[in-house]
Amino acid sequence: MNQDSDSSGQPHGQDPLLLLKTLQLLWTKKEMKKQLKEEIRRGFAGLEDPLAGLLDMLESSSDWKGKGHSLGYYITTELQLWIKEHPAVQQSGIKLKKLQARVLGILAQCPANLLDPLISIYQLHTADRNYLLGHVSHLYHKGDYKEAATLSIKLKLQPDQDVEKMCTPLLLQDKTNLVEDYVGEYPELQSKLLQILDTWCEPGFNIRDITRQYQGLSRYKPDKFNRKMLSKLVFRLLDRFNVDPAVCPNVINQRHLRTLNYLFYKRFVEKTMTQENWIDHVQSTVGENRWLQGHLIQLLISHCDLNTAARWAQHCSLPKELLPCGVADELQKLQIQERVEEAAKLDNDGESKKKDYYQLPIPRANIHFLQTWEETLQCWEKVLRPGQVVGIDMEWRPSFGMIGKPRVSLLQIALKDEVFLLDLPRLLEQAEAEGEKEKLPRFIQMLYSDAAITKLGYGMSGDLSSLAATCSALKDMDKKAQGVVDLLTVDKQLQKSSIDWKKGGQKGSVLSPEQSYEDRGFRQLEKGLSLLVQHVLGKPLDKTEQLSNWEKRPLREEQILYAASDAYCLLEIYEKLCKDPASFGLSSDLTESLVGKPSVKLRAKKQLNKQEAPSPSGQQCEGSKETSCPAAPISPKEFSVVCDNMLQGLGRYLRCLGVDVRMLENEDDHRKAAEIARQEGRVILTSGLPYQTLQSQVAEGRCFSVNCSEKAKEQALQVLKHFNVQVSLADIFSRCQVCNCDKYLKVSRERMRQLVEGSRQALGDGSTGCLVRCEENPSRSCDAAVPACDTAQPGCSPHRERLEEPEQHRAAAVLVGGTVLQVAAIPPGVLDKADLTDFYCCTCCGKVFWEGSHFGRVVSQFQDVLVTTRDEQSIYELS
Numbered sequence: 001m002n003q004d005s006d007s008s009g010q011p012h013g014q015d016p017l018l019l020l021k022t023l024q025l026l027w028t029k030k031e032m033k034k035q036l037k038e039e040i041r042r043g044f045a046g047l048e049d050p051l052a053g054l055l056d057m058l059e060s061s062s063d064w065k066g067k068g069h070s071l072g073y074y075i076t077t078e079l080q081l082w083i084k085e086h087p088a089v090q091q092s093g094i095k096l097k098k099l100q101a102r103v104l105g106i107l108a109q110c111p112a113n114l115l116d117p118l119i120s121i122y123q124l125h126t127a128d129r130n131y132l133l134g135h136v137s138h139l140y141h142k143g144d145y146k147e148a149a150t151l152s153i154k155l156k157l158q159p160d161q162d163v164e165k166m167c168t169p170l171l172l173q174d175k176t177n178l179v180e181d182y183v184g185e186y187p188e189l190q191s192k193l194l195q196i197l198d199t200w201c202e203p204g205f206n207i208r209d210i211t212r213q214y215q216g217l218s219r220y221k222p223d224k225f226n227r228k229m230l231s232k233l234v235f236r237l238l239d240r241f242n243v244d245p246a247v248c249p250n251v252i253n254q255r256h257l258r259t260l261n262y263l264f265y266k267r268f269v270e271k272t273m274t275q276e277n278w279i280d281h282v283q284s285t286v287g288e289n290r291w292l293q294g295h296l297i298q299l300l301i302s303h304c305d306l307n308t309a310a311r312w313a314q315h316c317s318l319p320k321e322l323l324p325c326g327v328a329d330e331l332q333k334l335q336i337q338e339r340v341e342e343a344a345k346l347d348n349d350g351e352s353k354k355k356d357y358y359q360l361p362i363p364r365a366n367i368h369f370l371q372t373w374e375e376t377l378q379c380w381e382k383v384l385r386p387g388q389v390v391g392i393d394m395e396w397r398p399s400f401g402m403i404g405k406p407r408v409s410l411l412q413i414a415l416k417d418e419v420f421l422l423d424l425p426r427l428l429e430q431a432e433a434e435g436e437k438e439k440l441p442r443f444i445q446m447l448y449s450d451a452a453i454t455k456l457g458y459g460m461s462g463d464l465s466s467l468a469a470t471c472s473a474l475k476d477m478d479k480k481a482q483g484v485v486d487l488l489t490v491d492k493q494l495q496k497s498s499i500d501w502k503k504g505g506q507k508g509s510v511l512s513p514e515q516s517y518e519d520r521g522f523r524q525l526e527k528g529l530s531l532l533v534q535h536v537l538g539k540p541l542d543k544t545e546q547l548s549n550w551e552k553r554p555l556r557e558e559q560i561l562y563a564a565s566d567a568y569c570l571l572e573i574y575e576k577l578c579k580d581p582a583s584f585g586l587s588s589d590l591t592e593s594l595v596g597k598p599s600v601k602l603r604a605k606k607q608l609n610k611q612e613a614p615s616p617s618g619q620q621c622e623g624s625k626e627t628s629c630p631a632a633p634i635s636p637k638e639f640s641v642v643c644d645n646m647l648q649g650l651g652r653y654l655r656c657l658g659v660d661v662r663m664l665e666n667e668d669d670h671r672k673a674a675e676i677a678r679q680e681g682r683v684i685l686t687s688g689l690p691y692q693t694l695q696s697q698v699a700e701g702r703c704f705s706v707n708c709s710e711k712a713k714e715q716a717l718q719v720l721k722h723f724n725v726q727v728s729l730a731d732i733f734s735r736c737q738v739c740n741c742d743k744y745l746k747v748s749r750e751r752m753r754q755l756v757e758g759s760r761q762a763l764g765d766g767s768t769g770c771l772v773r774c775e776e777n778p779s780r781s782c783d784a785a786v787p788a789c790d791t792a793q794p795g796c797s798p799h800r801e802r803l804e805e806p807e808q809h810r811a812a813a814v815l816v817g818g819t820v821l822q823v824a825a826i827p828p829g830v831l832d833k834a835d836l837t838d839f840y841c842c843t844c845c846g847k848v849f850w851e852g853s854h855f856g857r858v859v860s861q862f863q864d865v866l867v868t869t870r871d872e873q874s875i876y877e878l879s
Contacts, residue, residue: 016047016052016054019047019053020056023036023039023043024061050079050082051099054076054079054121055102059102064114073113080121090123100123100127101131104132115154124155129157140166145166148166149179152182158182158185158189159189167179167182167193172217187243194234194247194248195247197233197237198249198251200230201254207225230251231254231255235255259400260299261299263285264299266547268304272544274544276548276556280552281549285400297318297323301324307330309330313331357540357542358540358541358569360419360565362417367419367421368420368421369555369560370423376427382418384446388453388454389453391413391456391568391569392455392460393412393458393563393566395409395410395548396408396409396466407469408470409423409424410563412566416571421560425551448464451482451483452483454483455484456485456570456571457485458487487529487570487573491531493586494585529541544562545563548562581692581693582693633724634725635725636654636658636731639660641654641661642684643662644670645664645665647715651685654716654719655735656732656733657727657732658730658735662676670686671693671697673690687706687707688708691705704719704722736842738842739847741844741845743844744841744842745840746838749831752839
């Protein structure tokens with residue numbers, strides 16, 4: 001340790017301020033961070049009291065007060081690490097208390113990133129608690145509310161403070177996040193905070209009465225404290241802290257009152273809710289709350305009549321003294337006949353619905369409500385079949401803005417001939433009671449993750465989110481889902497393509513809502529799935545049961561029919577769109593919209609043969625119906641195809657095996673494939689929905705639908721087996737994967753080495769690197785790179801024409817046989833591979849291929865379809 005001596009001869013440590021000047025000089029030289037660190041540690045070792053020395057440096061400098069990593073922050077954090085290595089420097093007793101008193105003054109003005117290091121170094125958690133509380137109180141009365149709260153959180157002083165006093169100025173300054181942190185670890189404080197906010201929601205409360213106590217607040221926004229915003233804040237905190245809503249009666253009552261107003265609007269203004277559903281929700285909302293019951297009676301008087309208000313007053317057992325004038329008298333006049341007439345009216349409404357709304361095309365006996373595991377076995381067996389197409393929908397009780405995510409009450413699964421309605425709460429409860437709570441989630445996971453089963457939905461992401469909230473085992477179901485078709489995507493396309501539809505329906509298909517529904521007391525403006533059903537199938541869905549209480553058992557017959565219809569209509573929509581997308585103003589590339597891109601790569605469960613190839617509708621299709629299978633095997637040379645632009649990977653694989661492949665460009669319409677197929681006698685390879693359009697435009701057996709969920713290799717195997725194409729070793733790499741040409745120059749490894757080196761040398765000698773072509777004999781074969789010509793003139797013999805190419809291409813190309821070959825792009829290591837034989841250069845596009853490991857890898861991938869040994873005379877050689 002460096003030490004100086006005073007007049008008494010006693011050694012003392014280095015001056016902290018001199019150390020600070022040295023560190024400030026190094027700090028200005030950003031590249032000397034390592035030396036700065038070493039100097040800091042050496043300086044600490046030279047200080048008599050490093051802890052006091054740090055305070056001296058911080059008190060005499062101001063650079064540490066700014067945001068970010070200042071020199072003061074760097075010194076402090078290094079000291080914190082150094083102390084861990086030298087614990088003997090820690091102080092205690094009176095000396096430590098004096099240091100703690102000094103550091104508290106610094107904490108009041110230091111940035112947040114210095115709080116934790118300073119609290120740790122000076123052991124403030126051991127300081128006298130009353131002294132710390134006094135210091136925080138001093139900050140508070142100075143108006144430093146944020147600093148006082150932050151220091152309280154760091155020192156865990158909240159249990160000894162007044163939560164209302166500490167949090168109110170922070171809330172008024174819109175520092176809600178800091179308030180949440182303040183009470184975050186203390187349930188009692190959380191409840192107190194919510195009670196305070198609830199009192200601010202009382203009728204007649206004025207937030208300005210509170211703000212007068214806190215003058216000079218920055219960023220104060222009184223508009224933020226209206227009842228609606230406070231209500232949202234309370235519900236968010238109730239949800240985050242999982243506090244009993246009963247601590248906030250004002251907010252809960254106001255939310256229920258808004259729900260009541262909404263229910264009255266749906267029933268009596270918009271007229272889109274049935275009486276049964278409306279009664280269920282009103283009863284659930286009001287409950288035994290006298291305050292809400294009183295508001296209910298007032299709403300009934302304004303929207304209905306005294307008789308209806310009296311009947312509800314009787315149902316709620318309200319005392320006569322609480323009833324408005326006239327309602328009490330009406331209690332004596334209730335008659336049973338009125339109820340009979342109301343029931344008859346409902347029956348008439350039911351008959352009207354049959355002609356105005358979409359109706360299930362299957363008998364009622366084919367709708368199964370399943371509540372036990374034994375009952376669901378028949379459902380699992382039918383649904384989990386490869387190639388199955390299922391419509392899926394879910395129902396849950398409306399939350400009307402209450403906290404928490406909705407939990408699914410009913411899961412509907414529709415097949416072609418029947419619909420299964422799964423009572424999810426009952427099934428989950430039964431499985432848990434039997435110790436097999438994973439049984440139901442396992443089935444749902446199998447259904448959604450199976451790419452061989454097409455799942456139809458409408459807004460499926462929202463359904464899966466609610467499913468995850470219902471059962472934690474299904475949390476990441478949206479990421480694992482495969483083979484899903486979200487008709488909401490198609491719905492958006494349809495809205496763009498049909499102006500008439502946007503206005504309310506398909507031209508000439510159904511009466512306008514005002515004509516068909518007003519006459520019978522309902523006015524259902526179509527939207528969402530109902531509008532899609534109307535546009536595609538001609539009639540809308542009856543949505544009057546949408547806001548049902550789906551948790552109540554038993555379900556009413558109207559609920560059962562509604563739930564089944566919501567799932568089954570998806571099957572009919574999908575089938576009709578697949579048959580003729582053009583009639584709905586959609587392009588033939590609808591597959592991109594229907595088959596949503598999954599979040600993970602699809603993996604086929606088994607390799608499909610020609611009898612198992614799935615059709616766009618998801619059903620098994622016989623190979624004889626889809627494309628004719630030749631009696632005798634054919635070679636790749638005899639097989640020519642045109643690939644849809646969704647299958648470019650498949651096209652490259654087939655070219656690699658010697659198949660003559662034309663591929664559509666990304667911007668080409670799918671229907672161009674039919675034109676090429678007719679003109680050139682090719683087979684169309686497509687996938688999904690375009691198959692329906694294309695297969696009708698060519699002869700039978702000339703259009704084939706591959707499984708779009710498989711990789712290119714599996715798709716290629718599927719095509720080869722279906723058409724009985726037998727590949728030999730001589731066929732592999734016999735066509736250019738880029739341009740489909742079957743003419744190659746064969747170049748030995750040594751000759752290719754010369755070409756590569758010659759090209760690089762030509763570019764390294766200061767020349768421009770322009771490519772040249774021999775005008776006299778452009779087709780002759782060149783054995784080496786043609787050097788670049790910087791002074792090309794028309795009189796040169798032979799004339800060399802400058803070919804302007806992008807700079808990045810010049811170093812990767814050389815002229816051979818009149819073709820620009822991309823040889824300099826070959827990695828040098830390839831030329832030294834032991835298993836490398838020859839290079840094959842496409843005479844059309846200049847692409848270079850080589851055998852070696854590339855050849856061997858492809859051979860191994862297609863070993864099961866290779867039928868002959870490689871011919872002695874390679875087809876690569878030019879005749």
